[in-house]
Amino acid sequence: MKINIEIECTPEEARSFMGLPDVSVANNVYVENIAKAMQGISNPDQLQQYASALAPMGQVGLKLFQSFVEGGMKAAQGGSKPSE
Template sequence: MKINIEIECTPEEARSFMGLPDVTQANNVYVDNLTKAMQGVSNPDQLQEYAKALAPMGQVGLKLFQSFVEGGMRGASGSPSKGGSKD
């Protein structure tokens, strides 16, 4: 027997339901600091070096950051992104 249950809720509602802490303030500080620090970065090599220094999750964080930067660069150049997002 197979039972499927679908629940529609916001990320905040899901976080609260599962008892996870609200890290919105910490995330905002992290993003603000990252944004300020990257204002002087002008090429991908500098971004990669900076990401290695900051990578909070080691190699996984670096790969995530790298894909984020590549997506931003594709968007800035006007070329279509590879694959699609399922949002």
């Protein structure tokens, strides 16, 4: 048996319902610091260097985030089915 439940709520409501902390202030500081660091970047190599230095956990965090995004894209495209 399979049951699907859909709940419409904002991200803030979902975070509160699940008991997760509000990290919006820390996120705003992080995004602001990245935006400041990215000013004046002229090539992709510089961008990679800055992103890996500023990312949480350095290069490991960047790779983890990249694999998370790629996995989400595959799942959204129906790529979670076993390949034949």
